[in-house]
Amino acid sequence: MIIITNLSAKIEGKTILKGINLSVKPGELHVIMGPNGAGKSTLANILSGKPGYEVLEGSVRYQGKNLLSMPPEIRACEGIFMSFQYPIAIPGVSNIYFLKASVNAIRKYRGLPELDAIDFMKMIREKLAEVNLDDSFMKRPVNEGFSGGEKKRNEILQMITIQPILSILDETDSGLDIDALRIVADGINNFRSPDRAFILITHYQRMLEYLEPDYIHILLDGKIVMSGNKRLALELEARGYQWVKDQNRQVAEV
Amino acid sequence: MNAVQKTIDFIQEISADSPIMSTFADHRKASRRLLIRHGFPTHKDEAWRFTNIQPLINQEYDFSFGNEAGSEHMPAPVVLENVHHLSLHPHGKIDQTSLSEFTRLTGCFIQDILGAEQNEQVKTLFSTIIRDSENSFTALNATLFDRGYVIVVPDNIHVDKPIHIQIDHTLEDRTLNTNSRLLMVLGKNAQCTLILSSSKAEGSSFSNMVTEIQLEDNCRMDYYLLQFSGQHAHHMTHTGVFMKKNARLAAHHFSTGGRTIRNDLTVNLFGQGAGCSLRGLILGKNTDQIDNHTLINHLSPNCVSTEVFKGILADRSHGIFNGLVTVFPEAQLTSATQKNHTLLLSRDAMMNSNPQLQINADNVKCSHGSSTGELDEDAEFYIRSRGINEEMAKFMLIQGFAREITNSVSNSSVKDVLQSAVDQYLNEVTKAKG
Numbered sequence: 001m002i003i004i005t006n007l008s009a010k011i012e013g014k015t016i017l018k019g020i021n022l023s024v025k026p027g028e029l030h031v032i033m034g035p036n037g038a039g040k041s042t043l044a045n046i047l048s049g050k051p052g053y054e055v056l057e058g059s060v061r062y063q064g065k066n067l068l069s070m071p072p073e074i075r076a077c078e079g080i081f082m083s084f085q086y087p088i089a090i091p092g093v094s095n096i097y098f099l100k101a102s103v104n105a106i107r108k109y110r111g112l113p114e115l116d117a118i119d120f121m122k123m124i125r126e127k128l129a130e131v132n133l134d135d136s137f138m139k140r141p142v143n144e145g146f147s148g149g150e151k152k153r154n155e156i157l158q159m160i161t162i163q164p165i166l167s168i169l170d171e172t173d174s175g176l177d178i179d180a181l182r183i184v185a186d187g188i189n190n191f192r193s194p195d196r197a198f199i200l201i202t203h204y205q206r207m208l209e210y211l212e213p214d215y216i217h218i219l220l221d222g223k224i225v226m227s228g229n230k231r232l233a234l235e236l237e238a239r240g241y242q243w244v245k246d247q248n249r250q251v252a253e254v
Numbered sequence: 255m256n257a258v259q260k261t262i263d264f265i266q267e268i269s270a271d272s273p274i275m276s277t278f279a280d281h282r283k284a285s286r287r288l289l290i291r292h293g294f295p296t297h298k299d300e301a302w303r304f305t306n307i308q309p310l311i312n313q314e315y316d317f318s319f320g321n322e323a324g325s326e327h328m329p330a331p332v333v334l335e336n337v338h339h340l341s342l343h344p345h346g347k348i349d350q351t352s353l354s355e356f357t358r359l360t361g362c363f364i365q366d367i368l369g370a371e372q373n374e375q376v377k378t379l380f381s382t383i384i385r386d387s388e389n390s391f392t393a394l395n396a397t398l399f400d401r402g403y404v405i406v407v408p409d410n411i412h413v414d415k416p417i418h419i420q421i422d423h424t425l426e427d428r429t430l431n432t433n434s435r436l437l438m439v440l441g442k443n444a445q446c447t448l449i450l451s452s453s454k455a456e457g458s459s460f461s462n463m464v465t466e467i468q469l470e471d472n473c474r475m476d477y478y479l480l481q482f483s484g485q486h487a488h489h490m491t492h493t494g495v496f497m498k499k500n501a502r503l504a505a506h507h508f509s510t511g512g513r514t515i516r517n518d519l520t521v522n523l524f525g526q527g528a529g530c531s532l533r534g535l536i537l538g539k540n541t542d543q544i545d546n547h548t549l550i551n552h553l554s555p556n557c558v559s560t561e562v563f564k565g566i567l568a569d570r571s572h573g574i575f576n577g578l579v580t581v582f583p584e585a586q587l588t589s590a591t592q593k594n595h596t597l598l599l600s601r602d603a604m605m606n607s608n609p610q611l612q613i614n615a616d617n618v619k620c621s622h623g624s625s626t627g628e629l630d631e632d633a634e635f636y637i638r639s640r641g642i643n644e645e646m647a648k649f650m651l652i653q654g655f656a657r658e659i660t661n662s663v664s665n666s667s668v669k670d671v672l673q674s675a676v677d678q679y680l681n682e683v684t685k686a687k688g
Binding site: 048049050051071072073075076077081082084087088089090091092093098099101102105106109141158162 | 630631639655
């Protein structure tokens with residue numbers, strides 16, 4: 001589905017990614033872990049098309065197409081979704097207006113008829129129930145005055161409404177209490193299917209208690225230095241990133 | 255000859271025994287002297303520091319005063335549904351029958367201001383809320399006003415529908431100076447919505463309006479000033495509100511377009527427990543210059559004022575906000591907030607924002623803030639990451655910015671008019687850029 005090859009990138013003169021290689025197939029859930037400043041969010045931002053980054057080297061093929069040449073809205077229309085670490089407030093724009101505009105822009109791109117207000121509301125009610133939110137939530141301005149949990153649940157609501165093919169979840173677990181964490185994790189689990197894939201970025205393994213990842217990757221200083229299965233996350237939790245650094249140094253020395 | 259000289263020549267030449275000059279004669283005489291002595295303000299006057307009135311001065315005007323020409327080819331009025339409609343236009347005679355009909359429908363007293371000099375309310379209030387001598391333009395108005403109304407809402411009357419006064423400033427092929435005047439009184443426990451609107455016209459004009467509003471105990475007023483102006487329009491308004499005990503005012507200033515738009519709004523919270531909310535939105539493009547000067551005087555304890563003025567400026571337009579909130583020593587337990595936020599859509603657009611608080615009481619809650627900037631790039635990316643294209647993302651952000659003001663409009667007909675005005679403005683300025 002997505003093949004990232006030797007991707008290097010910089011922002012404001014500083015090289016953050018130093019040769020990332022990652023391949024994600026349909027149905028898979030990949031987890032990327034790493035300490036602050038390792039380049040996790042940079043990777044997510046580059047995949048979703050945030051302006052300001054300069055790609056130095058490498059390529060990203062998404063469903064056979066050159067992802068990096070697409071503007072962000074086309075990536076979304078092609079099925080890429082990023083759940084933001086810090087969802088942005090948009091004062092004066094209601095959640096329902098925003099999400100309906102999003103759904104219809106994507107439908108239009110795919111040659112589907114746009115949904116009217118009634119059909120949209122019918123559809124959204126089911127989705128709201130899945131993330132334990134009520135109708136009134138849709139009338140509020142996007143992310144304005146939302147609690148941390150509401151913001152993240154809103155991201156998941158957008159995901160299950162827009163129905164992307166590849167979801168990139170950037171620290172979707174941060175700032176959540178246990179109940180909200182479970183709601184968000186359930187949202188992701190229910191949304192998993194053989195034709196959808198996920199890249200989940202996280203600091204901690206606590207979210208992984210609720211999810212079944214296929215691969216864990218450890219990102220350190222702009223490179224994936226270790227990959228494994230769920231056990232790697234547990235090991236990391238027990239031993240810390242220093243252990244990875246030490247291992248990595250030994251490998252380099254050899 | 256520029257407008258200042260022409261104005262002074264004109265007022266010097268008017269015969270003192272002209273029928274209009276014989277009304278409010280003392281006011282007119284004193285104001286005329288003042289105007290001849292001082293002329294128009296310059297940017298050296300503090301209150302006119304940022305307001306460039308040169309384009310206004312460089313125009314030559316005819317004066318509507320005492321002119322008998324007919325009034326055809328008016329711009330289409332602002333269409334509002336479900337209102338009591340009145341109009342004020344150059345040379346248009348006020349029709350007595352329509353005023354009687356207005357009284358029958360609304361329960362309000364109404365009179366042509368030129369014939370109302372002996373009215374008790376007029377005797378007491380005229381030129382007390384906005385003094386003739388306030389500045390050159392109020393003096394010009396007091397000298398030459400030739401049309402206007404006195405409206406009194408009696409005690410306990412709730413006027414069922416808004417009173418909408420459409421004000422026209424232009425005549426075909428003529429560049430006119432018009433001076434109109436309103437005096438409005440809301441009695442105790444009365445309720446009324448007043449909407450003043452002016453439509454966009456292509457030609458040049460210079461209108462200069464004074465509105466005095468007296469709000470008695472426990473009354474409630476919603477006030478709207480809706481200005482749709484063409485590129486060559488110069489409009490000045492001076493609005494003063496005097497509020498007694500527990501009176502409520504919700505005021506909205508909306509301006510789109512205009513070469514020189516200057517709105518001065520003064521609110522005096524005189525009675526205990528009075529409260530006002532002022533909202534403003536300006537939409538500028540081309541070489542528009544739109545200026546709001548507001549002054550809120552907290553004169554008594556327990557009064558509340560909230561003020562939010564917003565601006566969107568494209569092209570080479572220029573916005574000005576000068577807001578002063580003064581808390582007098584007696585005004586303990588005052589609550590006052592003042593905000594001014596502006597979005598610049600072009601590097602050539604300019605905003606002068608000057609929010610000020612003067613606090614002379616110790617037990618008060620006051621805050622103010624101001625911001626001027628471009629569209630939030632992170633928000634734009636967030637929207638685009640959901641499949642919405644760049645142009646639409648910008649549109650949504652700007653529209654959302656304006657909504658904070660348009661959503662605070664309680665009258666649905668006014669709200670519709672404003673929201674479509676915002677959308678139309680956005681279509682013009684965002685397409686021009688794309």
